[in-house]
Amino acid sequence: MRLNEHPILDFSLRRGREVTIYFEGKPVKAHEGETISMALHAAGIRVLSHSSEKHRPRGLFCAIGKCSSCLVKVNGIPNVRSCITLVEDGMRVEMQKGKEELPKTAKPPEWKDAPKFEGDVVIIGGGPAGLMAAINAADAGARVILIDEQPMLGGQLVKQTHKFFGKREQFAGVRGIKIAEILEEEARKRENIQIFLETSAVGVFQEGDEKLVIAVRKNRELLEFRGKSLVVATGAMEKMIPFENNDLPGIYGAGAIQTLMNTYGVKPGDRVLIVGAGNVGLILAYQLIQAGVEVKAIVEAMPKVGGYFVHAAKVRRLGVPILTRHTILRAEGRERVERAVVAQLDENWRPIPGTERVFDVDVIALAVGLRPSVELLHQAGCQLLYIRELGGHVVRRDERLETTISGIFVAGDTAGIEEATTAMLEGKVAGIAAALKAGVASPDWLKEIEKAQRDLEEFRSGPFGRHVLEGIKKVMIGGSE
Amino acid sequence: MMAAEIPRYLRYGYITPEELEKYIGELPGEERLRKRSVAIPECPQEIPCTPCKEICPVDAVSMPTPNDLPVVDYDKCVGCSLCVQICPGLAFFMMHYVGDRARITLPHELLPLPEKGEEVVLLNRVGEEVGRGRVILVIPREKSKGDTPILTVEVPIELAWDVRAVRVVRE
Numbered sequence: 001m002r003l004n005e006h007p008i009l010d011f012s013l014r015r016g017r018e019v020t021i022y023f024e025g026k027p028v029k030a031h032e033g034e035t036i037s038m039a040l041h042a043a044g045i046r047v048l049s050h051s052s053e054k055h056r057p058r059g060l061f062c063a064i065g066k067c068s069s070c071l072v073k074v075n076g077i078p079n080v081r082s083c084i085t086l087v088e089d090g091m092r093v094e095m096q097k098g099k100e101e102l103p104k105t106a107k108p109p110e111w112k113d114a115p116k117f118e119g120d121v122v123i124i125g126g127g128p129a130g131l132m133a134a135i136n137a138a139d140a141g142a143r144v145i146l147i148d149e150q151p152m153l154g155g156q157l158v159k160q161t162h163k164f165f166g167k168r169e170q171f172a173g174v175r176g177i178k179i180a181e182i183l184e185e186e187a188r189k190r191e192n193i194q195i196f197l198e199t200s201a202v203g204v205f206q207e208g209d210e211k212l213v214i215a216v217r218k219n220r221e222l223l224e225f226r227g228k229s230l231v232v233a234t235g236a237m238e239k240m241i242p243f244e245n246n247d248l249p250g251i252y253g254a255g256a257i258q259t260l261m262n263t264y265g266v267k268p269g270d271r272v273l274i275v276g277a278g279n280v281g282l283i284l285a286y287q288l289i290q291a292g293v294e295v296k297a298i299v300e301a302m303p304k305v306g307g308y309f310v311h312a313a314k315v316r317r318l319g320v321p322i323l324t325r326h327t328i329l330r331a332e333g334r335e336r337v338e339r340a341v342v343a344q345l346d347e348n349w350r351p352i353p354g355t356e357r358v359f360d361v362d363v364i365a366l367a368v369g370l371r372p373s374v375e376l377l378h379q380a381g382c383q384l385l386y387i388r389e390l391g392g393h394v395v396r397r398d399e400r401l402e403t404t405i406s407g408i409f410v411a412g413d414t415a416g417i418e419e420a421t422t423a424m425l426e427g428k429v430a431g432i433a434a435a436l437k438a439g440v441a442s443p444d445w446l447k448e449i450e451k452a453q454r455d456l457e458e459f460r461s462g463p464f465g466r467h468v469l470e471g472i473k474k475v476m477i478g479g480s481e
Numbered sequence: 482m483m484a485a486e487i488p489r490y491l492r493y494g495y496i497t498p499e500e501l502e503k504y505i506g507e508l509p510g511e512e513r514l515r516k517r518s519v520a521i522p523e524c525p526q527e528i529p530c531t532p533c534k535e536i537c538p539v540d541a542v543s544m545p546t547p548n549d550l551p552v553v554d555y556d557k558c559v560g561c562s563l564c565v566q567i568c569p570g571l572a573f574f575m576m577h578y579v580g581d582r583a584r585i586t587l588p589h590e591l592l593p594l595p596e597k598g599e600e601v602v603l604l605n606r607v608g609e610e611v612g613r614g615r616v617i618l619v620i621p622r623e624k625s626k627g628d629t630p631i632l633t634v635e636v637p638i639e640l641a642w643d644v645r646a647v648r649v650v651r652e
Contacts, residue, residue, distance in 0.1 A: 007592045007622075007630075163569035163628065165530035167547060173532040173567045173627055277494070290591060304491040309526040310570030312494035317646040318591075319608025322494040421529075462527040462548030 002042050003265040007290050008161045008175065011265035019089035035151070036082035036093055037063065037070050038264040046249040046336050048072050048082055052098030057335050059249030063256030064156075065149050065200070066237040066373065069247075071096045076103050080219060083259070086151050086198070114214075114222040117194065119145040120438040121431070122213050122225050124201045124376065125233035127155015128420045129412025131183040132427030133231045133434065134193050136448070140432050140441035144193045145225050147215055149200040153187065154180030155235055157420060159258035161290065162283055165308075166421040166459060176420060177262070183424075199223060204230065204380040204408070211407060228438035229407040231430045232377050233423075236370040236391065236413035241275070244330035250337030254284045254367035261291045269363035273340045274298040275328050279307035281367030285315040296359045299326040299342050301349065308464075329356065331364055340364050370417045377414070381405060389471030390416030398477045400433035400449060401426060409434050416475075418468055422459060428452040488525070495606040496525055498642045509555040511578065514641075518560025518577040518586065522551045523645075524570060533564040533573060536626065562586055566620065567627030575633075576641055583641030584617065586633040593649050594621060594630050601647040603636055611643055612636065 003011060016032030023040055030039030037048060037060050047057040048070045061069035065084035072093050074080040078100035082093070121137045123130050126148030134146045152158060160176025171179045187193050196217065203214040211230040215223045238253030240246065250269065252260075254276070260266045272288055274281045277300035285295045295315070303325050305312045312322060325345050332339040344355035371392035378384055382395040382403040394416050395403045402409050411430035412423035429452045435441035460469050490496040502508055504525035513519055520541070522533065527548045534542040534551060541557035542564065544550070564573040565586055575586035595601050595616045603612045618633035625631060636644045 005592055007590050007594075165528060165569050167531050168535045172530060173536075173569055175628060178628075292592075304487045305494050308528050308570065309490055309494070309496070310524060310528070310572040312491075313496065313523060313606065313645075314571050316493075316495040317604055317606050317608055319604070324492055458547055459529045461546065462529050464528060465548070 001044060001267045003261060003267055003291055006265070009177070009262060009265065014265065019087060021087050021089075021091040021093055023093045024095060030087040032087065033151075034087060034264050036072065036074070036080075036085050036087055036091070038083075038260060038266050039087050040082070040093070041260060041268075042266045047095065048249075049096040050098060051247070055098070056247055057249055058247060059336075060252055060256050061240070062238050062253045063259040064237070073100060077106060077219070078102065083256075084150055084198070085219065114224045116224045116226065117145055118226045119143040119194065120227055120440050121145070121229050121231065121434045122211060122227035123147070123231040123233060123431070124213065125155065125235060125412070125414070126150070126153040126195070126197070127233060127235050127412060127423065128157055128179070128183065129414070129423040129427035129430070130155070130231065130233035131187050132424045133233060133411055133431030135183070135186050135190065136428045136431035137231075137435040138190045138192045140435035140445045142192065142435040142438055142440045145196070145227060146187065146193055147196040147199045147201060147213070147225065149198065151198050153184045153195070153197070156255060157183075159255070159262040160420070161262050161287055164421060170421050170424065170455065179420070196223070201376055204232075204376050229409065229434040231409045231411055231434050232414055233410070233412045233427060233430070234373040234376060234414050236372050236417055238366065239369045239371055240366065241368050243328050245333070246331060248331050248333055248337050249335065250333070250362055251331055251364045251366065254280045254365050257284060257363065257365050258287060261293070262287060267291065267293065269361075270294060271296055271359075271361040272363040272365055273328070273342070273359045273361045274365045274367055276300060276367035276369070277302075277305045277307060277312065277322050277324065278367060278369065279311055280370075281365070282307045282311035282315060284365055284367055285320050286311065289315065289318055289320070295320045296361055297321045297323055297342075299323045299328060301325065301327045301345055327351065328364065337362055337364055370413065372414050372416060374414060377403060377408070377410060380408060382408060385475050387416065387471045387474050389467055390475070394475055396475050396477050399453065401430040402433060402437070404477065407437055416468065416471055422456060425452045425456045425459070429456075490525060496523060501525060505550055505552055509576070513555050514576055514578040514583075518562070518575045518584065519555050519558050520553050520560065520562075520564050520573055520575050522553060522564070522568075522573050524551055524572045526550075528570075530569060532567045532569060532627070536563045536567045538563065562620070562631060563626055565631050566625045566629055571629065574645065578638060578641065581638050582635045583638045584633050584635050585641065585644050586618070586631060587645060587647070588629045589632050589647065590629055593651065594619060595632060595647065595649045599649070601634060601649050603634070603640060603644045604646040604648055605643040606645050608646070610648075611640055614644065614647070616647075
């Protein structure tokens, strides 16, 4: 179930040396550079754990380390996120059964052992916002520390095979995967940016004049990062909706399917039903077709396509039905998805009896929206507000994206669900502002902030952006509300 | 939002030429279509996107701000296909009437890429097979200025306003 031929991607360049891992004692072929759950999925293994109360089978859901649906035991250590942990030759992986305890022999990392790293600006998250923040903060004169829990830089850009919108100076017409490469190269060639991958930030604290970020590298090593200012660009995670059997393996967040097929070249399944006709669901449908997977239908509870029309038109002309005013009622199957049952909704969002339709699918993709990953900002004590237009809880901030805690900045989807284009522009604003705050940038850089702010304003001036602006108005410190 | 306010194209996910005219103005007529290839954007919704305007070598795409709709000056358009190659929404097409055939230029980001001279299945805007046509030009991805392969397919003239995709069928 690996993809070889693809109109956009060349996986032969990406797959590393073949290695063997053991799942429940049985050997599984894997490639260096891929994560445990991707290798298992390629081998047809979808059940990764069982829930703690009812022992229900669980598989992947987000595939980017945010949801804990894919926890496994690796070499005896439980609670390992199989979606972001790279395979190693000979690794022994076991299904996790509920909450499992650390083996008695496991030795936790000792605090006094933690290596310490210091910079002017610490940036958490190496996606479009974090990378742009790092590049701009570095150019403004800051020593930058950039950390990300994924094994690669680029955030969600690494799986976006479609071309971006916007202006050409903002990478319009360039595929997300290419933008990720460009930004990574820019970041890596700057000597004043130190990059730490497979490193999860777990706590943010104030220590004297400094921000202290506590992180864990490769699940086992404690690290400390210090900087005068901090940018949090931790992205977002996929939302879930309630329906019967919504935890069956084979029900994935849309992004997880993109990770499987576009990042690691693993075929997610053969027949897919997509829930949600926003941009994510529409783009996913097109990418599935490109990967040779059949898309049975897209169902959308709203009476209209929520994403860009052009994305809808692309999949309609390839024969994918978009059923507006429809929702999923339940998934069926024993250990994995075998069918999906959908129904039409009435004006009051109630399923209309007699309109049920059954789709024989082995994958159900949920593209029902994202919510900002604000956990670290919340823990640090930044003020939060629930803003529907921005996708959930977001932090209050000013026009330079500084939160209610002096020296902590936010950018990208963490600041409110939007687009990679706006994430890059926000990253630029926050990166420069953080360098200014750290006292290392010349005031000339204010001009660059203003330019990025004007670009943001222009990008958001259409009907899609106006919706976001409503939300931003509500969280702006010193704003009109 | 009331159902009545929702444009038809957003309820169904595709647009008809009649509906398209309401947004981007009158479409090119037969006389213009016979003269030479002309670009037609099926882009009825205000989204922040400008590559078509930026790439046009003769400034035929009008778009005062990035969120405005692209409006093509069909007289200025030279039929170079750069907008079809670059459009991130794959929403630009070119049409040209030649005798009793129409030549449709469209993006094709799927495998396999048909070869010049190959017969392909013609698909309309909802993916229905409406006939067969012959591919007369292929610009592969590596030669495309927009990283998207495009092809020109010759179709019966009565299908000119329907065909917007092709399927390659090989035994």
